[in-house]
Amino acid sequence: MSTLVGLAVVGPLLAAALGLAVARWPRVRDMVTLLGLAGTTAAAAALLISVRADGALVVRVGGWSPDLGIVLVADLFAVLILVVATATILVVEIFSIGQRGTAAGADPSIVGPVLLVLTSGVSLAILTGDLFTLFVAFELILVSSYVLLTHQGRRGQVRSGMTYVVINLLASTLFLLGIAFVYASMGTVNFAGIAEQIPNLDNGTRLGIGMWFLIVFGTKAAMFPLFSWLPDSYPTAPTTVTAVFAGLLTKIGVYVLIRFQTTLGMDDLGPVILAAAGVTMLVGVAGALAQDDVKRILSFHVVSQIGYMLMGLGLFSVAGVAGAVLFLVHQIPVKTVMFLVGGLIEDDQGSSSLSRVGGLAARRPLMAMLFALPALSLAGIPPFSGFVAKLALIDAGVAGGSVAIVVVSLVASALTLLSMSKIWLGAFWRTPTPPADPPSPGSARRTMTLATSTAVAGTITIAALAGPLWEMSEDIARDLLDGSTYIDQVNAEPGSADVDPVPVDAVNDTESVEGAGS
Amino acid sequence: MSAALIASVAALVGAGVFLVTSRSLSRIVLGFALLGHAAVLSLLASGGRSGAPPIADNGEPVISDPLPQAFSLTAIVIAFGLTLFVLALARRQQVLTGDDLVEDDIEDRRIAAVASGKAHAYDADVATPTNAETDTIDPESEVGS
Numbered sequence: 001m002s003t004l005v006g007l008a009v010v011g012p013l014l015a016a017a018l019g020l021a022v023a024r025w026p027r028v029r030d031m032v033t034l035l036g037l038a039g040t041t042a043a044a045a046a047l048l049i050s051v052r053a054d055g056a057l058v059v060r061v062g063g064w065s066p067d068l069g070i071v072l073v074a075d076l077f078a079v080l081i082l083v084v085a086t087a088t089i090l091v092v093e094i095f096s097i098g099q100r101g102t103a104a105g106a107d108p109s110i111v112g113p114v115l116l117v118l119t120s121g122v123s124l125a126i127l128t129g130d131l132f133t134l135f136v137a138f139e140l141i142l143v144s145s146y147v148l149l150t151h152q153g154r155r156g157q158v159r160s161g162m163t164y165v166v167i168n169l170l171a172s173t174l175f176l177l178g179i180a181f182v183y184a185s186m187g188t189v190n191f192a193g194i195a196e197q198i199p200n201l202d203n204g205t206r207l208g209i210g211m212w213f214l215i216v217f218g219t220k221a222a223m224f225p226l227f228s229w230l231p232d233s234y235p236t237a238p239t240t241v242t243a244v245f246a247g248l249l250t251k252i253g254v255y256v257l258i259r260f261q262t263t264l265g266m267d268d269l270g271p272v273i274l275a276a277a278g279v280t281m282l283v284g285v286a287g288a289l290a291q292d293d294v295k296r297i298l299s300f301h302v303v304s305q306i307g308y309m310l311m312g313l314g315l316f317s318v319a320g321v322a323g324a325v326l327f328l329v330h331q332i333p334v335k336t337v338m339f340l341v342g343g344l345i346e347d348d349q350g351s352s353s354l355s356r357v358g359g360l361a362a363r364r365p366l367m368a369m370l371f372a373l374p375a376l377s378l379a380g381i382p383p384f385s386g387f388v389a390k391l392a393l394i395d396a397g398v399a400g401g402s403v404a405i406v407v408v409s410l411v412a413s414a415l416t417l418l419s420m421s422k423i424w425l426g427a428f429w430r431t432p433t434p435p436a437d438p439p440s441p442g443s444a445r446r447t448m449t450l451a452t453s454t455a456v457a458g459t460i461t462i463a464a465l466a467g468p469l470w471e472m473s474e475d476i477a478r479d480l481l482d483g484s485t486y487i488d489q490v491n492a493e494p495g496s497a498d499v500d501p502v503p504v505d506a507v508n509d510t511e512s513v514e515g516a517g518s
Numbered sequence: 519m520s521a522a523l524i525a526s527v528a529a530l531v532g533a534g535v536f537l538v539t540s541r542s543l544s545r546i547v548l549g550f551a552l553l554g555h556a557a558v559l560s561l562l563a564s565g566g567r568s569g570a571p572p573i574a575d576n577g578e579p580v581i582s583d584p585l586p587q588a589f590s591l592t593a594i595v596i597a598f599g600l601t602l603f604v605l606a607l608a609r610r611q612q613v614l615t616g617d618d619l620v621e622d623d624i625e626d627r628r629i630a631a632v633a634s635g636k637a638h639a640y641d642a643d644v645a646t647p648t649n650a651e652t653d654t655i656d657p658e659s660e661v662g663s
Contacts, residue, residue: 068585132589139596146603155614158607159621162543165604166620169550170538172600176557176593183586184564232623290629 001050004043005059005074008082008123012040016116023109030097033112037093040119041086048079052472056489058129066190066490071129073191073490077325077476078126081255084332085126088247089119091333091455095340096240098447102347102440110151111240118144118244125252129490131182131189134256135175138220142168145249148241149233160233167229171219178212185209192490195263195483210266214273217260221253223310224280227303231287234302235295239343242295246302247336251328254309258324261313262480273314274405281307281412288419294342294352294427297419301338301378304412305331311405312393319396321477326392326469330385330462334374337455341371344448345427350436354423359432368428370452374459375424379417385463392470523563530556543608543618547601554597558590 015036022028051057056075060066074082096111121140128134146168150161183189185205186197198206219226230250234242261269284304291297309331312324342352344367349357361368377384380391390413397406462469479485530552537549565586570578572587608618615621 132592136592136596139600143600143603150607150610153610156624158611158614160623162607162611162620165600165607166538166543166546169600169604170553173550173553173557176554177560179589180557180560180564180586183561183589184566189585189589232626235625290633292629293625296625 001047002057002059004047005057005072005127006061008040008043008047008086009072009120009127011043012036012116012120012123015039016113016120019113019116020109023113026109029109029112033093033116034090034097036116037086037090037119040123041083041090044079044082044086044123047074048083051076051079058489058492066129067188067193070133071190071490072127073129073486074127075476075479075486075489076472077255077259077480080325080472080476081251081328081332082123082126084329085122085248085251086119087458088332088336088455089115089122089244091451091458092240092243092247092336092340094454095243095343095448095451098444098451099238099240099343099347101444111148111238114144114147114151115244118148118248122248122252126255129191131179131191131194131260135172135179138175139172141249141252142172145245148244149237152238154236156236160236163229164233167219171216174212174219175216178209178216181209181212190490191259191263192487195265195487198263198265206264207266207268210261210264210269211272213260213264214257214266214269217253217257218276219253220250221257221310222250222280222303222306223276224283224303224307225276227280227284227306230303231291231296231299234299235293239295239339239346242299243336243339243343246298246339247332250302250306251309251332251335254306254313254324254328258309258313258321258328258480262316262321263483263486265483267316270314270316273310274402277307277310277314278405278408279307280304280310281408282415285412285415285419289415289422292354294345294354294423295339297423298335298338298342301416301419302335304416305335305378307412308390308393308409311409312396314405315396315400315402316481317396317400318474318477318481319392319399321480322470322473323389323392323396325473325476326466327389329469329473330377330389330459333455333459333462334377334386337370337374337452337459338378340448340452340455341367341374344370344452347440347445347448348435349433354426357427357433358430359428361428363432363435366449366453370449370456371428372424373456375420377459377463379420380413381417383463385459385466388463388466388470392473523559527556527559527563530559541619543604543611543620546620547604547608550597550604551601554593558593561586561590561593 015032019029019032019036022032047057051074056073059072061070061072064070093112093115118141121137121144124137125134125141128137146161146165149164150157179189182194185201186194188194188197215226222230234245237245281304284300284307288297288300288304291300309324309327312320312327314320345357345360346352348360348364348367351357373384377386380386390409394406394409397409534549534552534556537545537552540546540549565583569580569582570576572581572584611618
């Protein structure tokens with residue numbers, strides 16, 4: 001099983017290399033990328049089953065001790081998000097293979113392999129047990145996202161790519177400086193080590209580091225007031241790329257934020273996070289209401305929904321963090337599928353601007369249904385997954401006595417519904433508009449619709465599995481807020497034979513450095 | 519950690535932030551180079567006092583902490599690759615528009631103009647001149663024409 005942990009990171013990278021090597025034969029390349037992503041998803045699913053049954057898996061890469069080397073920690077939180085994330089990328093890749101035959105399609109020889117590199121980065125960011133490897137994982141994700149965003153080299157993409165790259169480079173530099181602060185004050189960058197050092201740390205230093213990383217990860221997660229790069233850059237990319245970005249990139253930011261802030265025990269930052277969460281929800285949804293283009297409306301909703309996850313984290317209670325985890329699981333596929341439907345609209349009408357499309361409900365009833373189901377879920381209408389996740393968060397907010405944030409979240413929910421009805425009225429009702437000329441080939445449309453339907457089915461499955469998922473989320477939240485389980489898991493001596501044997505030289509290195517480092 | 523190191527980090531961050539807030543991408547690249555150096559220097563400073571080179575079994579009683587050096591090397595390599603990418607992006611922008619300035623979001627300006635009731639005044643005032651030959655695809659540039 002431990003092998004699978006490493007494979008989830010290295011596998012997609014190898015598949016990406018293979019995909020580039022066989023780029024000349026499109027069918028072989030598509031098979032390689034699909035198999036690579038399917039294999040990663042399968043490995044993640046196997047890990048989820050194993051971790052749920054037998055507890056977390058810790059892999060010490062190269063057999064180094066956790067304070068010197070890289071550790072990969074597959075605990076329940078990590079593998080749960082890993083399964084959802086890899087399955088989502090797989091669906092998007094299927095959509096992208098369909099989209100190839102159409103006018104809006106991205107360059108096929110690049111998107112597949114780069115998506116695999118992105119998957120590897122996502123796996124590493126989720127599984128890593130130390131801050132510096134997290135930095136490397138973020139860079140892996142970001143570099144692939146830069147390429148995905150700008151590879152067509154169109155004017156709008158280069159323009160938005162500049163903003164996107166500059167903001168993310170700045171956040172990465174702040175991240176590096178933050179790592180220096182952590183290492184200077186605690187002498188380790190390992191999450192378990194940091195958690196152990198926290199009680200010895202001066203309170204001001206702890207708060208400073210917490211705030212610093214709130215800004216770093218908040219930029220990645222598009223938290224208010226650090227969100228303005230997102231609605232600017234996402235809509236310009238090809239649909240498949242936007243779908244992956246919207247579904248995954250900001251959510252990885254939230255995942256890391258939840259993990260790191262609970263590791264630091266930043267309960268005293270709770271009010272700051274709650275305030276940011278409330279403004280994020282309102283600003284995001286207000287921005288969405290002002291927009292006219294489907295992809296831009298959805299991009300603002302990405303921002304708005306981030307607020308809900310931050311709200312759960314800001315409460316710093318088991319119910320709150322569990323709500324945030326459940327919301328994260330619901331949000332990744334729902335957000336992706338909304339953008340895929342946006343891509344279907346664009347493909348059918350040649351535009352995704354609400355003033356240029358209309359009457360789709362009569363012409364394409366299946367597409368209307370594929371939009372309606374996740375839209376209702378996003379707005380939090382029962383019985384969809386969004387309702388379950390929002391109910392959990394609001395319940396936690398009331399129990400925690402934070403009535404203000406509960407009211408704000410309900411208002412934002414109502415406005416989300418309003419914004420979704422705006423898309424519905426604009427694109428699906430009204431007088432039908434002529435379809436794009438020439439229309440896309442039927443086979444391309446069928447593949448895209450199939451991928452979108454699969455993703456919609458996935459979101460409904462999440463609603464159906466809400467009970468077990470909620471139990472899992474509660475377990476995850478308890479472990480996150482307690483912290484001692486994580487420390488024990490990482491520091492436990494490796495007993496599994498799957499771990500590489502420690503080379504004799506490495507042992508000597510470790511001893512001499514430990515003796516001298518203090 | 520010496521005062522000189524801290525002063526260098528402060529100076530590099532100051533100059534870097536000044537350059538990054540510029541609108542020209544080539545200046546932004548220079549700014550990031552400086553900010554990257556600042557980050558690497560602070561990583562080195564976080565390793566504490568310097569000692570002998572961290573080589574195993576060389577008989578020295580006190581060796582430098584090798585971990586921040588490993589961090590720095592990784593960060594330098596990543597920064598190098600990203601600098602090249604941003605330069606390529608600047609070059610592409612120059613090919614498209616004749617300059618490497620970061621532009622405004624046109625759709626955003628349009629929405630703002632609609633909101634303030636000046637939808638028709640927009641094109642003449644805000645639109646940047648476009649190079650029609652290289653800009654065949656972007657629908658945003660056709661708005662209002």
